[in-house]
Amino acid sequence: MEESASLEGPQEPISLERYAVYRCFAADGRLLYVGTSGLFGRRLADHAQKIWFLEVRGITLEWYPSGKAAEAAERRAIHVEQPKYNLIHKNGRLCPLPGATRKPAAQPPTPPLSPVAVRKVEFARALDNATGKGVSPRALMLASGLGRTFIHELLGALVEGGVIVQVARGCYRTMPGQSAEAAVSSGRIP
Numbered sequence: 001m002e003e004s005a006s007l008e009g010p011q012e013p014i015s016l017e018r019y020a021v022y023r024c025f026a027a028d029g030r031l032l033y034v035g036t037s038g039l040f041g042r043r044l045a046d047h048a049q050k051i052w053f054l055e056v057r058g059i060t061l062e063w064y065p066s067g068k069a070a071e072a073a074e075r076r077a078i079h080v081e082q083p084k085y086n087l088i089h090k091n092g093r094l095c096p097l098p099g100a101t102r103k104p105a106a107q108p109p110t111p112p113l114s115p116v117a118v119r120k121v122e123f124a125r126a127l128d129n130a131t132g133k134g135v136s137p138r139a140l141m142l143a144s145g146l147g148r149t150f151i152h153e154l155l156g157a158l159v160e161g162g163v164i165v166q167v168a169r170g171c172y173r174t175m176p177g178q179s180a181e182a183a184v185s186s187g188r189i190p
Contacts (some may be wrong), residue, residue, distance in 0.1 A: 017071035021077065026152060027057040031083040036074040038067060048086060069165045071104045119144045124180035127164055134171030157182060 024033040024047070034056055037043035047053050064070035078086045123144035124134055137151045146154075155172055158164040163178045174180050 008150070019064045019067050020150045021064065021070050021073045022062075023060045023081075023083070024053075024056045024061070025058040026055050032056060033085045034074055034081065034083045035086075036067075036070040052097070053181040055189050066099075116146075119146050120154065120184050121181060123151065124184040126181040127158070128174050130171075130173040132173065134173040136171050154184075161188060 019036060019038045021034065021036045022044075023031060024035075026032055033047070035043060035047070044059075048054075062073065065074060077083075078088070118131060122159075123140050123146055126140050126143035129135075137148065137155065139144070140151050140155075141148060155164070158180055159166065159172075161183060162175060163180055163183045164172045164174050167173050
């Protein structure tokens with residue numbers, strides 16, 4: 001007697017065309033890199049040639065049915081999760097995919113800030129958030145990642161512009177009614 005196995009339910013063909021969004025993590029759990037690939041093994045071999053890959057201790061994969069879906073998920077992940085070694089899509093707006101149509105903007109889009117401009121804004125926000133005791137140049141360096149000389153140049157320009165005041169030896173805070181972030185973002189302070 002022959003036995004035959006039957007599968008119940010509709011049968012869908014298995015597609016070999018799958019796309020992965022992968023995340024590379026450091027030993028401490030920090031996200032190092034997010035990428036996408038239809039040929040994951042080949043892409044992983046490319047990354048293995050890079051010096052940052054020595055930090056990788058774990059990789060996760062999310063599978064998507066199409067390259068477009070994977071690319072969109074990758075862009076969102078980089079934009080939101082801010083991996084250490086991704087550069088594209090990280091600090092600016094979430095850019096549209098090539099060939100994607102979008103409605104024209106009412107105003108021209110603002111260009112993404114350069115890394116130095118982003119750090120200057122972080123510096124200015126730290127000044128604006130300073131309490132009555134003020135904030136030291138060292139704390140501003142840590143908050144913004146800017147160098148000591150550049151911090152002192154910015155502080156001098158903001159003092160001259162009447163935006164901030166030195167409240168104690170080596171500590172600064174924003175003058176009432178002033179905003180260091182507005183002054184730096186507007187370009188009044190070089």
